Amino acid sequence: MAGTSRTASASRTASTPGTESTPGPDITVELLCTEADFDAMRRARPAAGDYARYRERARLVLRDLRRHGGHVWVRPLDPDDYRAFCADEGVPADSAVSRAQYSADRRLLPPMPYAGEPLDVVLRHLVEQRDDERTASTALGLLDLATEPAERAATPASEAATFGGSHLVALVRGAGPGAHRLTCVMDAGPEQLSAQAEFEQDEQRLWSYGPRLDIFATLLAATYALGESATITLCTRPLPAHAPEAGTGTEAGTGTEAGTDTEAAADTEGETVRGWRLLADRFEPLTPMEVRDAHPAPSPTASPTASPTASPTASPTARYAPGFPLHPPPE
Structure with a gap:
């Protein structure tokens, strides 16, 4: 379930400034960051094995991509967001095509560059990136709510x-x-x-x-x-x-x-x-x-x-x- 998408089909991914001449394709790997994410995603897309096996496969995928050159990026795969996307678009959650469409969604978090860090470090980084995004989104929502013009005592x-x-x-x-x-x-x-x-x-x-x-x-x-x-x-x-x-x-x-x-x-x-x-x-x-x-x-x-x-x-x-x-x- 560690999905990969080439930037040729997902134009939202930006290249790192100053590295455009490096040979090899840009590849984004979407990772399930926690065991809870893995279990939730498995309910949408059944998969064999447990989370430990998934982590080992993800580690090998990242290692092999680095060995082949090019730019490797990582991004969290949020099961709740994925299911909401499938419901909004009317596509089945257990389809590889749906995953590809989701990967190309411009609303996703920007990917982070991967430079060979241990998988535990990568996953922790992605979890905190996702938590930051959720905090920012909620805070902005509260700010919008509190400053609606319709509210008499609202602060602009x-x-x-x-x-x-x-x-x-x-x-x-x-x-x-x-x-x-x-x-x-x-x-x-x-x-x-x-x-x-x-x-x-x-x-x-x-x-x-x-x-x-x-x-x-x-x-x-x-x-x-x-x-x-x-x-x-x-x-x-x-x-x-x-x-x-x-x-x-x-x-x-x-x-x-x-x-x-x-x-x-x-x-x-x-x-x-x-x-x-x-x-x-x-x-x-x-x-x-x-x-x-x-x-x-x-x-x-x-x-x-x-x-x-x-x-x-x-x-x-x-x-x-x-x-x-x-x-x-x-x-």
């Missing part, structure tokens, strides 16, 4: 978006040099949502790892527009001796120079965790004890797009501190 969408973006900039500015992970958890509301964003910055540049800063800003905007509350934490650790090389991560466009307002980087050793509670349009600093309680529990997996120096949770020796004052840029 542009105002909410400006609020989310400007306060993200304030958080990034205040974080200062270091390797950072921001976490936002909506405390209530119609959906229990959370988002994390990782970035590094020194005195001159800021690197963002993945699209999560945008998702984080959207969740702030949705919380503000809905009039709900959210808890925000910032975990900071010192940068290594060598900053990320060019091309590692994405240089984020915050519209400001990194390194202004460096309250969060006062320590040169260990990790520091700060926190705030978003209430209406106010970011209220948490006490150190509240920050400790609010900081996310240790995660068994690391982020797929994370900096190698960023930490998902604070170390046992972390220092907990109130959030620093935020100074959003003028509108």
Whole structure:
């Protein structure tokens, strides 16, 4: 069930800049990322074997494709999305033709390049990519709901978006040099949502790892527009001796120079965790004890797009501190 599709028949797949001259075709492999996905897909398309056997076949397929050259891409195969596609299009779910039509659907997540990583790493990356997309989609839906013109007390969408973006900039500015992970958890509301964003910055540049800063800003905007509350934490650790090389991560466009307002980087050793509670349009600093309680529990997996120096949770020796004052840029 590890499906492959050549980009000749799936024009949505983009080539990696600067590698167009590499010989061999571009091939996208769609993978069932969890055993639950495998079981759900098997109900739509019966297959022999168990998930362990499926994983081994997928590993061999990826290995062989890499050996033959060309560009190999991977993308999660979502059984629920596939079944919805088949229902919308009126095609049978157990047909290879239906799978090919689904693979060519432009609405799918963009594929990720595969460079020979272990299969466990690839699958974890794909699961988190899919989770990020779902969080972004839900947050955007909530933002649309809260800013519908028909609602008398609705906050205009542009105002909410400006609020989310400007306060993200304030958080990034205040974080200062270091390797950072921001976490936002909506405390209530119609959906229990959370988002994390990782970035590094020194005195001159800021690197963002993945699209999560945008998702984080959207969740702030949705919380503000809905009039709900959210808890925000910032975990900071010192940068290594060598900053990320060019091309590692994405240089984020915050519209400001990194390194202004460096309250969060006062320590040169260990990790520091700060926190705030978003209430209406106010970011209220948490006490150190509240920050400790609010900081996310240790995660068994690391982020797929994370900096190698960023930490998902604070170390046992972390220092907990109130959030620093935020100074959003003028509108």
